[in-house]
Amino acid sequence: MKFPIYMDYQATTPMDPRVLEAMLPYFTEIFGNPASRNHSYGWKAEEAVEESREIIGRAIGASGRELIFTSGATESNNIALKGIAEMYASKGDHIITLRTEHPSILDTAARLERQGKRITFLPVQKDGLIDLDELRKAITDKTILITIMAANNEIGVIQPLAEIGAIAREHGVLFHTDATQAVGKVPLAVDEMHLDLVSFTAHKIYGPKGIGALYVRRKNPRVRCAPLFDGGGHERGMRSGTLNVPGIVGFAKAITQAMAEREAEAKRLTGLRDKLKEMIMGQMDEVYLNGHADRRLPGNLNLSFAYVEGESLLMEMSDVALSSGSACTSATLDASHVLLALGVEDELAHSSIRFGLGRFTTEEEVAYVGKKIVTAVNRLREMSPLYEMAKEGVDLKSVSWTEH
Amino acid sequence: MAYSDKVIDHFKNPRNMGSLDKSDPSVGTGVVGAPECGDVMKLQLKIGPNNVIEDARFKTFGCGSAIASSSLATEWVKGKTIDEALQLKNTDIVNELSLPPVKIHCSVLAEDAVKAALADYMNKNGKSVAAEAHGEKAVKEGVS
Numbered sequence: 113m114k115f116p117i118y119m120d121y122q123a124t125t126p127m128d129p130r131v132l133e134a135m136l137p138y139f140t141e142i143f144g145n146p147a148s149r150n151h152s153y154g155w156k157a158e159e160a161v162e163e164s165r166e167i168i169g170r171a172i173g174a175s176g177r178e179l180i181f182t183s184g185a186t187e188s189n190n191i192a193l194k195g196i197a198e199m200y201a202s203k204g205d206h207i208i209t210l211r212t213e214h215p216s217i218l219d220t221a222a223r224l225e226r227q228g229k230r231i232t233f234l235p236v237q238k239d240g241l242i243d244l245d246e247l248r249k250a251i252t253d254k255t256i257l258i259t260i261m262a263a264n265n266e267i268g269v270i271q272p273l274a275e276i277g278a279i280a281r282e283h284g285v286l287f288h289t290d291a292t293q294a295v296g297k298v299p300l301a302v303d304e305m306h307l308d309l310v311s312f313t314a315h316k317i318y319g320p321k322g323i324g325a326l327y328v329r330r331k332n333p334r335v336r337c338a339p340l341f342d343g344g345g346h347e348r349g350m351r352s353g354t355l356n357v358p359g360i361v362g363f364a365k366a367i368t369q370a371m372a373e374r375e376a377e378a379k380r381l382t383g384l385r386d387k388l389k390e391m392i393m394g395q396m397d398e399v400y401l402n403g404h405a406d407r408r409l410p411g412n413l414n415l416s417f418a419y420v421e422g423e424s425l426l427m428e429m430s431d432v433a434l435s436s437g438s439a440c441t442s443a444t445l446d447a448s449h450v451l452l453a454l455g456v457e458d459e460l461a462h463s464s465i466r467f468g469l470g471r472f473t474t475e476e477e478v479a480y481v482g483k484k485i486v487t488a489v490n491r492l493r494e495m496s497p498l499y500e501m502a503k504e505g506v507d508l509k510s511v512s513w514t515e516h
Numbered sequence: 517m518a519y520s521d522k523v524i525d526h527f528k529n530p531r532n533m534g535s536l537d538k539s540d541p542s543v544g545t546g547v548v549g550a551p552e553c554g555d556v557m558k559l560q561l562k563i564g565p566n567n568v569i570e571d572a573r574f575k576t577f578g579c580g581s582a583i584a585s586s587s588l589a590t591e592w593v594k595g596k597t598i599d600e601a602l603q604l605k606n607t608d609i610v611n612e613l614s615l616p617p618v619k620i621h622c623s624v625l626a627e628d629a630v631k632a633a634l635a636d637y638m639n640k641n642g643k644s645v646a647a648e649a650h651g652e653k654a655v656k657e658g659v660s
Contacts, residue, residue, distance in 0.1 A: 421554055423579035427519065427527060447554070458552030495533055495583065497558035497575040498551060513550030514628075 117432045117477045121316075121411055121470030122265050122293060127362070128318040128471070134365040135320065138358035146355050147346065157357050164364035168325060171367045172291070172310055173301035180326045180347040181355055185292040186216040187340075188311030188326035189259075191350065192288045193220045195337025196257045196309070197229055200286075204254035206230045208285075210242060211453040212269075213261050217290055218449075221259075230254070236453055239404040240269035248279060257286045262294035266450040266466055267403030268412025270298055277306030286335060292316055296370030297378065297409055302327060308335050314359065318471060319366030323359030326351075373471075381410035381469050384478050388467060389413055391482030396489060402451055402464060411469035416451075416460040419499035420492040425465060428488035432481050435466045459498075459508075519580055520614040526584035531591045534573045536560040544637025548628045554578060555622065557586045559629035563637050567598040574629070581619040585609050585626035593630055598637075604630050 118126070138160065146161045148154025165176030182188045197207065209221050211233050218233075225231045232250045237243055242260060251258075258280045263270045273289060280287035288309035291300055296317040302310060313324035328350065329335045336350075343352025370377075393399050398418035417425065422436035447461035456464075467481070493499040498508060519527075535558075538545045543562050549555040555578035562571040572590035576583045588609055593601040609615070609623035637643075 419577060421578050421582075423554075424527070424583060427524075427580040447552075459554075462551075462554040495530065495575055496577040497547065497556055498577045500535065500558075500575060508551060513552075513556070514548050 113474075113476055113480065115431045117481060119467050119469060119473065119477070119481060120433045120435050121468035121473070122268070122409075122466065123435060123468065124315050124321065125318045125470055126472065127315075127320055128366065128369060130369065131319055131362045131365045135358040135362040138361050142357070144357075146357060147344065157355075161355055161357060161360050164360045167364040168360075168367050169327070171295065171300075171371050172307075172312075172327060173303055174310075174327050175330070178302075178327055178330050180328055180351045181360055182324045182326055182351055183322055183356075184315070184324035185214075185290060185311045185313040186324075188313070188324050189214070189216040189290055190220050191326055191337055191340055192309045192311060193217065193224060193257070193259060194340060195350065196286060196288070196335075197224050198338035199336050200256040204252075204256040206232070206252055206254040207257045207259065208232045208234060208247065208250050208255060209259045210234050210236060210261065210271075212236050212240060212264055212267075212450045213259070214265055214290060214292070217259055217261070238455055239407075240264060240267050240402075240450075240454055241404060241407065242271050242276065244272070244275055244279065247276065251279075251283050251285060255283070255285045257288060259288040259290070262289045262291040262300065263298060263409050264403065264450060265293050266448060267414045267454070268293070268409035269403040270294065270407050270409065273300070273305040273307065280308075281306045286333075293409060296367055296374060297411075302329065308333070309337075314363040314366050317366050317370040320359050320362040323356050323363050325363070377471065378410040381473070384469055384473060384475065385411060385413050385467075387475075388469075388478050388482050389415075391479070392485055395486050399489075400456075400460060402454060402456060411473070413467040413469070414464060415467070416456065416464045417489050418460060418463060419496045419502060420463050420489050422463050422465060424492055425463075425485075425488055428492060429481075429484060432484065435468065436464060522588075522613050523581055523584040523615075526587040526613070527580040530574075530583060530587045532572050532574060532587065532594070535575060536562055536571065536573050541640055542637075544633040544635070544640065546629045546632025546634075546636055548632055549578070549625050551577065555582050555625055557582065557625050557629040559586060559589065559626075559633045561593065561601075561630075561633045561637060563598065569593050569596050569598070569601055578622065578625075579619070581613065581615055582622040582625065584613055585615075585622040586629060588612060589626040589630055598634055601630055601634060 142156050144153030144157035146158035169176040169179050221231045260271050277287050286308045291310050291312045295312040308329045310327035315321040339350050341352045346352050400416045402414040426436050451461040536543045545560045547558045558575045560573045561569050564570040572594045574586040574590050576586045606623035606627040
């Protein structure tokens with residue numbers, strides 16, 4: 113086994129060597145600018161981009177012409193929200209989203225709110241799933257956009273996109289989904305699910321960092337986004353800037369492999385994930401699963417270990433790369449906003465670990481991590497005054513703690 | 517975030533981890549922090565004749581820095597008199613463990629835990645010590 117064991121595949125993934133190989137010629141030999149119309153350097157680069165565009169579009173049931181290349185899903189989410197808010201301002205000013213979204217949605221929505229738009233941040237159910245009745249109730253005649261993520265980055269919960277899409281369509285509201293964690297892992301089809309905008313990125317599917325895409329529907333209805341950048345008018349005027357040709361080629365190669373291996377890989381990862389869950393929950397009490405048990409990404413397990421603090425647990429597990437809360441917020445000491453939205457109590461939210469399994473995770477690694485986490489939690493519980501009090505029968509909720 | 521070697525050492529080999537009998541009149545117990553903040557420290561001190569701290573124990577729910585801060589605090593107060601222990605400053609812990617700014621609250625909590633344990637001891641025994649100015653704050657925070 114190679115240490116530290118990587119078990120943080122929802123943060124990012126290593127690039128598959130086959131992807132690197134596909135990209136290499138596009139740095140040095142085929143280096144042209146696809147916007148150069150007058151010579152073969154430009155034509156060759158353009159050909160590679162257009163071929164890749166078709167492949168990437170097909171993975172979500174779209175045509176390549178409906179894709180805009182971006183620097184990643186954060187940018188795609190920003191274009192979708194800000195671009196729609198601006199372009200459809202005369203139609204309405206209301207956007208509906210979910211409290212468990214990624215910060216690139218929540219913070220963008222919060223900025224729009226400060227600028228005078230109205231935003232509804234819908235709560236989720238205890239298992240992390242959207243309540244469709246709440247969604248229906250939130251829609252007004254001023255609603256221009258519903259943005260609900262496909263799969264959650266922390267708890268892996270997969271939202272019912274087809275049902276949400278049907279509701280959006282019925283009310284004539286555009287539907288955007290942040291599919292960063294879902295593409296290449298769960299089936300996505302823009303027409304069947306009535307998706308009008310889709311954000312996704314290459315580095316979660318063994319592709320390079322720094323390249324993402326935004327699907328923008330071209331017909332039924334034709335969707336337009338105001339751009340964030342002004343410039344040469346690339347990507348149908350929605351995203352100016354010279355295209356990242358090697359990145360786009362790598363994105364296409366990565367998504368081709370992910371799609372080809374998707375079903376077999378989902379089965380394998382579900383098996384490994386469930387085995388890890390059994391190893392841990394079968395040997396310890398007061399371990400809680402965060403998020404729906406089945407409607408989640410195959411490679412995601414998120415557990416709370418009562419009486420043990422997450423950061424100390426990660427320190428104890430120093431030869432395994434894991435995450436406590438999401439990587440985006442682990443620089444802060446706040447409990448995860450996703451777990452709090454699920455109604456997980458603060459202390460259990462502080463005790464959570466995300467296990468992210470992926471393409472290169474082996475059975476041997478899962479066995480090692482499962483065994484090690486049991487030992488680690490037991491040692492830290494021995495050290496925990498909360499565990500001692502709970503064993504003495506003290507109701508921790510009845511204690512008047514000193515806030516600090 | 518990288519931890520200092522001393523934090524790692526205290527985390528891996530905690531000194532004086534465990535519990536003393538809290539019903540023993542010579543034992544003062546301080547519990548500070550709150551689970552929802554992600555830190556709870558329990559510090560116990562056994563006081564002998566001449567107000568000397570004969571033994572110290574801790575249990576901590578918290579990050580590695582919190583565990584290391586409480587472990588270090590027990591090490592430092594052992595063998596000291598109550599008055600000497602009340603002089604313990606969180607900044608000394610910060611310096612010894614090279615704690616980064618986001619972890620300074622761990623050292624504050626360790627200082628508070630020492631004071632709360634001493635206040636509990638004094639409460640139990642109806643004593644008042646010269647350093648009452650320190651003790652007053654600690655009494656409020658002590659679980660007695």
